[in-house]
Amino acid sequence: DAGVTQSPTHLIKTRGQHVTLRCSPISGHKSVSWYQQVLGQGPQFIFQYYEKEERGRGNFPDRFSARQFPNYSSELNVNALLLGDSALYLCASSPTRLNFLRYEQYFGPGTRLTVT
């Protein structure tokens, strides 16, 4: 079975530009979460989506947005890129929202974004 897939693998953008990152969850998983991992730190929670609705948001500015599609894939959008947005962006999927605390999340390989 395919795991969580993300595209692109690497991306280089210039300050002020916008970027769209994509994620496909494991088949049958309805929840997608996004994390940002700056070099040398642990991943930081950005968003969680379940059944195409935002269910949780971390401490990130409004420049960050996301959406989930009917097939449960997801996009993360970042506008007006800053140098500090350079990071590994990770997508994770979970099977269901029910009994959420008992289900593990499965992470994709990430998208490495470099802002110059």
Add this chain to the structure above:
Amino acid sequence: DAKTTQPPSMDCAEGRAANLPCNHSTISGNEYVYWYRQIHSQGPQYIIHGLKNNETNEMASLIITEDRKSSTLILPHATLRDTAVYYCIVRVALQGAQKLVFGQGTRLTINP
């Protein structure tokens, strides 16, 4: 958010058991302890989780103290491929959603 504390680094000899400690003294009664590891900037890999009982799977064992304020991840026979950053995480409910709150983790180095 419940916070976890881990040593920044540990070393272990290949073939020996690696014991990784974690303190989570502010954990709530319905919060699970999760362990993930991350190898060289790949996506984090799920290892094991538990609530209050000890757990074991094909990768590791998780020992949770009776007061739930700390836990230990045990890799019974460490190999070189177990070299990674190991994260002890308390999974937090966030207004109907849930998130993983990662700390700095423990960088485990397995030596030949």
